[in-house]
Amino acid sequence: MTDDGQQDRQRALLDNIPDMAWLKDRKSRYLAVNSAYLKVIGRPEHEVIGNTPSAIWAPEIANIYLRTDRAVLKSGRRRRYEESRPDNNGEPRWFETIKAPIRNEAGRIVGTVGISRDITERRAAEDELLRSRSQLRELSSYLQSVREEERARISRELHDELGQTLTAMKIQLTWIRDHLSSPPDVLGLHIDRLVSVADHSVTNLRRIAADLRPIMLDELGLVSAIKWLTQNSAEMSGLDVSLSFDREDIAYSKDVSTGVFRIVQESLTNALRHGHARQVDISARHAANEFRLEIVDDGCGIDNVILPRDGLGLVGMRERAFSLGGSIDVSGAAHGGTRVSVRIPLDTPKVRTRR
Numbered sequence: 001m002t003d004d005g006q007q008d009r010q011r012a013l014l015d016n017i018p019d020m021a022w023l024k025d026r027k028s029r030y031l032a033v034n035s036a037y038l039k040v041i042g043r044p045e046h047e048v049i050g051n052t053p054s055a056i057w058a059p060e061i062a063n064i065y066l067r068t069d070r071a072v073l074k075s076g077r078r079r080r081y082e083e084s085r086p087d088n089n090g091e092p093r094w095f096e097t098i099k100a101p102i103r104n105e106a107g108r109i110v111g112t113v114g115i116s117r118d119i120t121e122r123r124a125a126e127d128e129l130l131r132s133r134s135q136l137r138e139l140s141s142y143l144q145s146v147r148e149e150e151r152a153r154i155s156r157e158l159h160d161e162l163g164q165t166l167t168a169m170k171i172q173l174t175w176i177r178d179h180l181s182s183p184p185d186v187l188g189l190h191i192d193r194l195v196s197v198a199d200h201s202v203t204n205l206r207r208i209a210a211d212l213r214p215i216m217l218d219e220l221g222l223v224s225a226i227k228w229l230t231q232n233s234a235e236m237s238g239l240d241v242s243l244s245f246d247r248e249d250i251a252y253s254k255d256v257s258t259g260v261f262r263i264v265q266e267s268l269t270n271a272l273r274h275g276h277a278r279q280v281d282i283s284a285r286h287a288a289n290e291f292r293l294e295i296v297d298d299g300c301g302i303d304n305v306i307l308p309r310d311g312l313g314l315v316g317m318r319e320r321a322f323s324l325g326g327s328i329d330v331s332g333a334a335h336g337g338t339r340v341s342v343r344i345p346l347d348t349p350k351v352r353t354r355r
């Protein structure tokens with residue numbers, strides 16, 4: 001192949017690269033640049049070839065190019081970096097630049113090759129994506145806390161207001177029954193029925209209030225609330241739940257208590273509903289300002305490779321752990337069930353004063 005033929009091929013190759021591309025010798029002198037490069041700098045080829053970046057770029061930019069050339073020549077390795085540079089109108093633009101050594105047949109480095117791609121739009125799209133993801137997270141966390149506050153309010157009102165009213169009604173009914181002239185008459189029978197309706201309503205009301213938000217979560221703390229939850233699951237569904245907390249004296253913040261409680265609640269529901277589990281082991285360990293919780297069930301297990309997508313339970317659990325600065329991992333357990341591992345950072349643990 002003639003030298004001319006080789007040059008034509010090199011030119012065809014370079015000019016068909018839509019990004020800026022160039023070849024330089026060991027002293028950073030341009031040996032070839034493509035048309036995209038010339039278009040960006042707005043100068044003819046003869047002003048570039050044989051010159052170093054100092055003759056083309058502003059000194060602070062040229063120095064970076066000379067430094068990165070030297071780094072590639074010295075290390076013999078490919079380098080990739082992102083740089084910001086103003087365009088011809090002074091607007092800042094971002095570029096992804098790759099520089100690599102050129103070796104001769106003997107393996108000696110004789111120069112460098114470079115490609116620089118304008119990634120301004122891509123970066124703007126990435127920034128926008130990150131911004132909107134973080135806005136979505138904020139929104140989700142805000143909605144969760146509003147929902148939690150609303151549940152707490154309704155739960156308290158049900159428990160305190162309606163609960164008191166029903167109890168007062170029952171006391172009055174009992175008084176009337178006790179003061180009837182000659183029991184058991186028909187009236188007495190009806191009053192007995194009313195008393196048992198009131199009793200039944202109080203039980204239901206307590207259950208609904210606790211389902212909304214157990215009052216003990218705010219009054220007695222996370223460990224008591226989880227104990228209540230597991231007992232409740234055992235009674236309602238026959239699930240055998242073991243609980244082991246290495247410490248029960250920590251005063252968790254309201255956010256941590258709520259988040260962890262809801263994660264345990266969703267895990268138990270999932271273990272029953274999807275895993276058809278019979279046994280769940282919940283264990284909590286505290287170490288170096290970190291709270292680790294594991295919920296392991298003996299159900300049918302979850303597919304590690306294709307984690308199911310529908311359902312908001314797992315998404316909600318993840319978001320709750322994330323908004324507390326922690327993380328969560330849901331995977332198949334060794335013996336075939338499902339393991340939920342939660343890690344939540346704690347501020348310096350505060351010891352709870354027992355009530």
Ligand SMILES: Nc1ncnc2c1ncn2[C@@H]1O[C@H](COP(=O)(O)OP(=O)(O)OP(=O)(O)O)[C@@H](O)[C@H]1O
Nearest residue numbers: 270271274275301302308310311312313314315338
């Ligand atoms: N402990 C588990 N054992 C077996 N499969 C599980 C378990 N937990 C979750 N899964 C699987 O993961 C899917 C998603 O769970 P997720 O809690 O997100 O949604 P869901 O329970 O179906 O609906 P939602 O929680 O919104 O009411 C479930 O449908 C189920 O297939």
Ligand SMILES: [Mg+2]
Nearest residue numbers: 270311313314
């Ligand atoms: Mg669920």
